[in-house]
Amino acid sequence: MNEELMDESRDDILVCSRVRKVFASEAEELEILGGVDLRLGRGDRASITGPSGCGKSTLLSILGGLDRPSSGEVSVGGVDLVRSGDDGLSAFRASVVGFVFQFHYLLKDFTALENAMLPAYMLSGDRKAAVAKARVLLEAVGLGGRLSHVPAKLSGGERQRVAIARALINDPAIVLADEPTGNLDRASAKAVEDLLFELAERRGTTLLVVTHDPGMAERASRRFVLRDGALAES
Numbered sequence: 354m355n356e357e358l359m360d361e362s363r364d365d366i367l368v369c370s371r372v373r374k375v376f377a378s379e380a381e382e383l384e385i386l387g388g389v390d391l392r393l394g395r396g397d398r399a400s401i402t403g404p405s406g407c408g409k410s411t412l413l414s415i416l417g418g419l420d421r422p423s424s425g426e427v428s429v430g431g432v433d434l435v436r437s438g439d440d441g442l443s444a445f446r447a448s449v450v451g452f453v454f455q456f457h458y459l460l461k462d463f464t465a466l467e468n469a470m471l472p473a474y475m476l477s478g479d480r481k482a483a484v485a486k487a488r489v490l491l492e493a494v495g496l497g498g499r500l501s502h503v504p505a506k507l508s509g510g511e512r513q514r515v516a517i518a519r520a521l522i523n524d525p526a527i528v529l530a531d532e533p534t535g536n537l538d539r540a541s542a543k544a545v546e547d548l549l550f551e552l553a554e555r556r557g558t559t560l561l562v563v564t565h566d567p568g569m570a571e572r573a574s575r576r577f578v579l580r581d582g583a584l585a586e587s
């Protein structure tokens with residue numbers, strides 16, 4: 354670990370320094386991230402905006418351990434994502450971080466309850482405890498009356514609320530959300546946004562949300578813009 358990461362303060366949950374991401378094909382080399390620096394404290398609620406194609410999803414994938422940077426340092430929840438092996442990254446994704454994507458990615462043959470409880474069951478092997486936790490979370494997102502519905506029998510906003518319950522089930526230190534309301538009508542988008550921010554606040558979870566919605570971006574206490582491969586805080 355380099356010196357910059359070593360002086361990570363105890364209150365930092367995420368430290369990302371000089372992160373570059375280059376996509377190379379036979380025809381060309383594209384530098385999408387050209388040296389991103391970002392430091393988030395525990396409990397921060399942050400937003401990232403920026404034009405389409407500027408690299409927001411690419412950055413979130415790196416911060417969530419789904420992809421690796423071409424160079425630079427990334428540490429999230431005390432885990433060094435550059436030096437962790439694939440098993441280390443899987444463990445990190447299962448326990449430290451929760452994801453909410455634009456598309457919910459719920460399993461279509463599973464009920465709301467089963468979808469929400471699965472990450473907890475996979476982590477602990479304790480089915481009873483996982484079900485109990487999932488019930489509490491689904492009630493918190495207003496779906497206590499929809500536990501046995503499969504995704505096809507839920508509205509878009511409801512599916513996204515199940516995805517939020519699933520993201521929170523292992524009590525992640527940080528939730529990464531990539532355009533979580535991008536597919537929803539205005540009213541459902543507002544409901545999902547409220548839930549995401551209120552639950553994060555109540556549970557002390559750090560939240561980093563990528564959005565094209567200026568209202569949601571404004572709601573964050575720390576606001577960043579990704580432009581020309583670098584992040585600027587406004």
Ligand SMILES: Nc1ncnc2c1ncn2[C@@H]1O[C@H](COP(=O)(O)OP(=O)(O)OP(=O)(O)O)[C@@H](O)[C@H]1O
Pocket residue numbers: 376377383385403404405406407408409410411412
């Ligand atoms: N696996 C890949 N291989 C090559 N190029 C890629 C790959 N993934 C992303 N890119 C390119 O990187 C750029 C950034 O993509 P990214 O999805 O991060 O943008 P974004 O900011 O999330 O955009 P949007 O707001 O439209 O979701 C795009 O130009 C895209 O074509």
Ligand SMILES: [Mg+2]
Pocket residue numbers: 409410411531
């Ligand atoms: Mg994107």
